[in-house]
Amino acid sequence: MEVIHSPQNALYKLCHKLAAHRRDRLKQKKTLLDGTHLVAAALDASWVIEKLLVTPEGLDNPEVAGLVKTSAVTPTLLEPALFKSLSELPSPTGLLALVSIPDNALVRKQGLCLLLDGVQDPGNVGSILRTAAAAGVDQVLLSDQCADLWSPKVLRAGMGAHFVLDLVERADLLQFADQFAGPIAALMLEDAQDLYAATLTGDLALVMGSEGQGVSADMAARASLRLTIPMQPGIESLNVGAAAAICLYECVRQTRLR
Amino acid sequence: MEVIHSPQNALYKLCHKLAAHRRDRLKQKKTLLDGTHLVAAALDASWVIEKLLVTPEGLDNPEVAGLVKTSAVTPTLLEPALFKSLSELPSPTGLLALVSIPDNALVRKQGLCLLLDGVQDPGNVGSILRTAAAAGVDQVLLSDQCADLWSPKVLRAGMGAHFVLDLVERADLLQFADQFAGPIAALMLEDAQDLYAATLTGDLALVMGSEGQGVSADMAARASLRLTIPMQPGIESLNVGAAAAICLYECVRQTRLR
The missing domain is CATH 3.30.1330.30 (Ribosomal protein L30/S12)
Known part of the structure; x- marks a missing residue:
């Protein structure tokens, strides 16, 4: 040895x-x-x-x-x-x-896809991957501004989710949005419909924005659905990992009811 | 000056x-x-x-x-x-x-209460507080094994939730459970019913366990509901902050439907 x-x-x-x-x-x-x-x-x-x-x-x-x-x-x-x-x-x-590090997966045009648009905290990215794996997300795409998917911190917070997910890093999210078959649903704080009033079954791309700025203007412009999580008055926002979990599991809940 | x-x-x-x-x-x-x-x-x-x-x-x-x-x-x-x-x-x-640091709130016997049973990571505790504030939780109780509610890291991750929540630290969760009016629902990985099959309206105490061990045996023994979040085969668990968000917002969703 x-x-x-x-x-x-x-x-x-x-x-x-x-x-x-x-x-x-x-x-x-x-x-x-x-x-x-x-x-x-x-x-x-x-x-x-x-x-x-x-x-x-x-x-x-x-x-x-x-x-x-x-x-x-x-x-x-x-x-x-x-x-x-x-x-x-x-x-x-x-x-x-x-x-x-494996090559990027082939970019999907269907299914339940999760787009991370500049999520920067490694702990948040890892936690979101873990939730995506549990929820059965078909593909996770990360923009170049996200925390490095293969860094020790993201791997650690992902707890093994990296090995079961279909992943695309340094993804061109705008191009993805232009080619995707289903609605592009962006989580927003303003001018958005209540998450629980939206239909979230079938092909769907869910976009989560960065911790500070939210979804980028270019991606927001591509969104056919703008969703918001109902919050108590005076509360500004949720942790992005918590918000992703709430949205992805609302997809799971609705899909299981079909 | x-x-x-x-x-x-x-x-x-x-x-x-x-x-x-x-x-x-x-x-x-x-x-x-x-x-x-x-x-x-x-x-x-x-x-x-x-x-x-x-x-x-x-x-x-x-x-x-x-x-x-x-x-x-x-x-x-x-x-x-x-x-x-x-x-x-x-x-x-x-x-x-x-x-x-304010005194502990008076312990509630009704409402929607969140019990943290040994959640140790300060980022997780902070994120959970933020979600609890957004979801309109009436009281959050933390066992002595939790990360310190008033530490800089928990305050930072809480993003101001500390100032709007009704909080009890170093809480005796077992005593709480014995006096609470509604069901005690513990999030568990085994011998538990699907979250989405449970009724989560009215008085409810939701118990989230520690990152490693989950809900303590004593608290699990007090639980009248054992809940589990449906996950894809082969996935062991979720980050506790994500799990708390999924459970609390299922309470929100059901309560809004009533």
């Missing part, structure tokens, strides 16, 4: 770049999965693990040892101090996987 | 403790509101601001200057380096308010 002691090691240096910078993830088309939960989810979804990095303590953990065995990858041992510099987890589990 | 240059200043030292430690917030019954949005929300809700701390740059911002004027409090100037050590915001707005 190879053991990495030095920060000058080529694999360590690659991993360090991938953990820290979007541009390196884009250039290498690789990312890191941090912790047993994500690695298990990737293995469940039959993803190819290219490298496994473990600490000596990690290998003593039966869960880590089991995942190493399942992966059929010979792990690389990493000194704990080096490992820690690659992990954002408050208590690292001692297991990291290096994987290739 | 008083100007604080030294980290030995008593007001600065107090604020530093309040920003960092729950035990100091509990002992002093005070906390800090960081940034123009929270200070504006507190003033809108007629909260008493005890002190305002501003940077020289902050005072040049018309929004800050307007809030200082509205508050009728003579601000204390703080050197930017000292100010920065009190703020968690990536770009501090240059305005902090010192306020007293």
Whole structure:
């Protein structure tokens, strides 16, 4: 088993770049999965693990040892101090996987699609992906202004949703809207109809805007439905992850009634 | 106008403790509101601001200057380096308010109540409070294991919800459940009925469990309704903020139909 002691090691240096910078993830088309939960989810979804990095303590953990065995990858041992510099987890589990970022899915023209128009907080993007997976969304498209889909923080908040969703990053949402078969429904705060008065079954593209500015003017202009979530007087808005959950599950509820 | 240059200043030292430690917030019954949005929300809700701390740059911002004027409090100037050590915001707005933490509300026995049973992530607690305010929840009760309601992170994620909600922290949820007039509905992953098959109008206490363990065994034993959110096969769970939003807005939807 190879053991990495030095920060000058080529694999360590690659991993360090991938953990820290979007541009390196884009250039290498690789990312890191941090912790047993994500690695298990990737293995469940039959993803190819290219490298496994473990600490000596990690290998003593039966869960880590089991995942190493399942992966059929010979792990690389990493000194704990080096490992820690690659992990954002408050208590690292001692297991990291290096994987290739898949190509974008083919853009859909039908189904239930979720468009993220500049959602910037990694925790929000991850939580929304998790909800989309649970709700059975057919495709999630993210504009270039969104948090990086394959960053450690988004992966962590996504809790494995990345491995089961049909994803398109750096998507041209305007072009998508022009070609989509069903209505484009944008969540807005003004000039919009009550979510619960709208029909949300069949082909539908739901657009969620950024935390600060909401849906961009160009996308709002493409929307055939402008939806709003009813709120108590004096309340300005909801967290975008909460708003996405409310809208997507109203789609689920209506679809199940059909 | 008083100007604080030294980290030995008593007001600065107090604020530093309040920003960092729950035990100091509990002992002093005070906390800090960081940034123009929270200070504006507190003033809108007629909260008493005890002190305002501003940077020289902050005072040049018309929004800050307007809030200082509205508050009728003579601000204390703080050197930017000292100010920065009190703020968690990536770009501090240059305005902090010192306020007293209100006493717990009287525990309700009726209405729509939300019980947080060990929700630990400050961002989740804040987002849930924001949703609860929008949905018109009558009271939110937090067990002692929850993230500190009055911490800077929860306040920030709450976006002002703290000032409009009826709140009970360090609540005895079991005692609440024994005295509450309506059903106690716990969100569970197993042995539970579909959310959309349940009647969620009238007096209702909705229990959301912790991120890792869910609803505690003692609370689950008190629940007269066990609810689950329908999810695609293979998906384990939702973010608790998303789950709370889905459940609370199903209450809103059903209540509006009555």
